[in-house]
Amino acid sequence: MSTNARTLNRQDYKTLTLAALGGALEFYDFIIFVFFAAVVGDLFFPEHIPEWLRQVQTFGIFAAGYLARPLGGIVMAHFGDLVGRKKMFTLSILLMAVPTLAIGLLPTYATAGLAAPVLLLLMRILQGAAIGGEVPGAWVFVAEHVPEHRIGIACGTLTAGLTVGILLGSVVATLINTAMSQQTIHEIGWRLPFLLGGAFGLIAMYLRRWLQETPIFMEMQQRKVLAQELPVKAALVRHKKAVIISMLLTWLLSAGIVVVILMSPVWLQKQYGFAPALTLQANSIATVMLCFGCLIAGLAVDRFGASKTFIIGSAMLACSGWMFYHLAGVYPAWLFLLYGLVGLCVGVVGAVPYVMVKAFPPAVRFSGISFSYNVSYAIFGGLTPIAVTMLMGVSPMAPAWYILGLSLMGIALGMVLKQDVGEDHSKTLLQRS
Numbered sequence: 001m002s003t004n005a006r007t008l009n010r011q012d013y014k015t016l017t018l019a020a021l022g023g024a025l026e027f028y029d030f031i032i033f034v035f036f037a038a039v040v041g042d043l044f045f046p047e048h049i050p051e052w053l054r055q056v057q058t059f060g061i062f063a064a065g066y067l068a069r070p071l072g073g074i075v076m077a078h079f080g081d082l083v084g085r086k087k088m089f090t091l092s093i094l095l096m097a098v099p100t101l102a103i104g105l106l107p108t109y110a111t112a113g114l115a116a117p118v119l120l121l122l123m124r125i126l127q128g129a130a131i132g133g134e135v136p137g138a139w140v141f142v143a144e145h146v147p148e149h150r151i152g153i154a155c156g157t158l159t160a161g162l163t164v165g166i167l168l169g170s171v172v173a174t175l176i177n178t179a180m181s182q183q184t185i186h187e188i189g190w191r192l193p194f195l196l197g198g199a200f201g202l203i204a205m206y207l208r209r210w211l212q213e214t215p216i217f218m219e220m221q222q223r224k225v226l227a228q229e230l231p232v233k234a235a236l237v238r239h240k241k242a243v244i245i246s247m248l249l250t251w252l253l254s255a256g257i258v259v260v261i262l263m264s265p266v267w268l269q270k271q272y273g274f275a276p277a278l279t280l281q282a283n284s285i286a287t288v289m290l291c292f293g294c295l296i297a298g299l300a301v302d303r304f305g306a307s308k309t310f311i312i313g314s315a316m317l318a319c320s321g322w323m324f325y326h327l328a329g330v331y332p333a334w335l336f337l338l339y340g341l342v343g344l345c346v347g348v349v350g351a352v353p354y355v356m357v358k359a360f361p362p363a364v365r366f367s368g369i370s371f372s373y374n375v376s377y378a379i380f381g382g383l384t385p386i387a388v389t390m391l392m393g394v395s396p397m398a399p400a401w402y403i404l405g406l407s408l409m410g411i412a413l414g415m416v417l418k419q420d421v422g423e424d425h426s427k428t429l430l431q432r433s
Contacts, residue, residue, distance in 0.1 A: 008150055011212070015145045016154060018211055020161025022093050022204040023138050027165025028172075029100040029197040030131045033062055033124070035173035039190045043108040044117045061121050065128035066382050070374040072129025073136060074232055077370030080133075081231040081363065085141045086213045088366075092137055093205045096130035099123040101198025104191040135162065136370040139353040144214035144362070149302055155353035156298020160291040166261065167287045172196070174280070216362050235360060235368035242359035246372035248413060249356065252314075253349040254381040255406045259388060259399050260321070260346050261287055264339070271396055272329035282335050286343030293347010301351040306358075307418035313348030314410030317403065320345040325400035348410065355417065 033040070041058035072095075080088035103123050109116045139155050146154040172193050180189040236243060264286075265279035274282075301309045324342040328335050353369075360368035384402075391398035 008146060012146050012150075012154075015211060016142055016157050018204075018207050019089075019138050019142050020158050020164075022201075022208055023134060023158055024161045024165040024168060025197065025200050025204050026093055026096045026131060026134045027162045028168045029096050029165075029194075029201055030065065030127055031166055032100075032169045032172065032193045032197055033065075033103075033127075035169055036190045036193065037062060039186055040120070042186065043110075043190070044106075044120055045109055057117070061117065061124050063382060064121055065124045065131070066378050068125040068128030069132035070371070070378050071132070073132030073370040073374035074367065076129075076133030077136060077366040078231055080137055080140070080366040080370075084213055085137060085144065085217050085366065086208075086211055088133055089137045089141050089211070090205060090208050092130050092134040093201055093208060096127055096134065097198050097201025097205060099126040099130070100194050100201060104194030104198060132374045133370070136356075136366060136373050139357055140366050140369060141211075141214060143353070143357040144216040144365075145212075151357060152300070152302035152351065152354045153295070153298040155357065156294045156296075156301075156350035159298075159350045159353060160294040163257075163287060163291050163294065166257075167284065167291075169193075170280070170284060170287070220362055231364045231367035232371050235364040235371060239360055239364070239368060242356075242368060243372050245413060245416065246356045246359055246369065247376035248409065249352045250373050250376035251380040252406050252410050252413075253352045254377050255384050255402065256317070256346040256349050257290075258381060258384045259402055260342055261290065263385060263388065263399065267399055268328065268335075272332070274332070274335070278335070282339040285336050286339040286346075289340045289343035290347050293344040294350030295347075296344075297348050297350035298354070301354045305417075306351060306355050307414045309351045310348065310410050310414030310417065313345065313351065314407045314414065317342070317345040317348055317410065318407035321403035321407065322400055325397055325403075 037055075037058050041054045045054045045057055076088045076092060100123075103120065106112075106119055106123070107116055112119075138158050142154045142158050143151045176185065176189050176192060261283065265276070265283045268274045268279045268282070269276055297309060297313060300313070320338075320342040324338040328338050331338075356369045356372065357365065388398050388402050391402065395401065
């Protein structure tokens with residue numbers, strides 16, 4: 001069922017563009033909450049409770065989105081493997097846009113009492129379910145549309161698009177905090193990014209109606225070779241090695257983004273005394289470079305295969321991460337350069353979806369990727385900040401050690417991939433598992 005060795009055509013570019021655009025907007029909708037967590041905490045919980053408890057409750061609601069990812073992703077993937085990729089691909093963005101829009105319209109605690117945080121929690125759970133189906137679904141959708149020898153750049157482009165969503169959230173939060181006073185933000189300003197995200201999400205959903213079902217799924221329908229049993233069960237029972245390696249690669253992906261992109265600005269402020277504005281500027285540069293890194297990794301995996309890409313890319317991540325954390329404080333003038341370099345090298349994660357798409361046969365591909373990615377992300381995405389923070393009690397360079405350890409794991413995974421398939425990436429990776 002492989003796509004013939006043709007070049008990318010106009011329909012492929014349209015598919016990639018609409019998928020990346022929708023993914024960026026969905027990630028924006030999912031992440032914008034964290035940029036306004038302090039304001040949301042003030043407005044959705046009683047004034048008399050301690051500040052620490054208010055923040056714990058606020059971030060608990062934020063974390064609920066992560067906990068909802070596996071269930072939402074597995075359910076949507078189940079139907080994606082049975083009734084079609086496009087239907088679930090469209091549903092995921094609707095399921096994200098509507099709750100995001102609703103958050104922007106929710107009454108606060110002063111108006112609705114306990115109903116306010118309960119409604120906020122419900123909307124956050126729906127967001128988590130949506131993002132759990134969006135990311136694996138998007139990777140499968142674009143991979144099954146493009147020629148086989150361009151799957152890497154297609155998935156890398158989509159991953160870069162998701163990263164743009166994080167950058168967009170940061171930019172919108174910065175603009176609102178710059179243009180409005182804190183009083184205005186508390187009164188009305190905090191609603192604007194949610195309303196904007198919801199509206200853009202609905203537009204992206206409308207645009208996705210022009211997408212076509214993947215050729216691979218249509219061929220499976222015609223040949224009546226869709227999964228005859230529960231797809232996720234088939235993936236877990238018959239493709240154990242694919243699941244394990246996909247989960248480990250997701251750990252590398254989540255840890256790279258969480259530690260380097262999300263945690264490092266605060267670490268730089270506390271460890272080296274950099275001004276918050278300066279660290280956020282450096283973070284924006286690193287995020288932009290991460291997008292380019294995803295594209296480079298996509299091109300590399302198409303050209304050189306998964307093994308060489310992960311061995312070389314992970315080695316570069318280890319070196320650049322070590323230099324960034326150890327030299328940024330010693331040479332402050334190099335901050336932008338060092339942060340940009342490590343951001344570029346984190347882009348090796350752009351090759352992760354290539355391996356996962358190739359790891360599972362089409363009949364259970366969506367479910368296999370969704371289970372591996374979402375369960376792993378829920379575990380490691382949630383535990384990584386806690387683990388790194390605890391390790392900082394032992395060494396202030398804990399982030400550097402953590403990235404080094406994950407990079408070594410990336411090199412080891414590259415070796416495993418080489419043992420499985422060598423350099424012939426026309427085969428299905430790990431299909432022998």
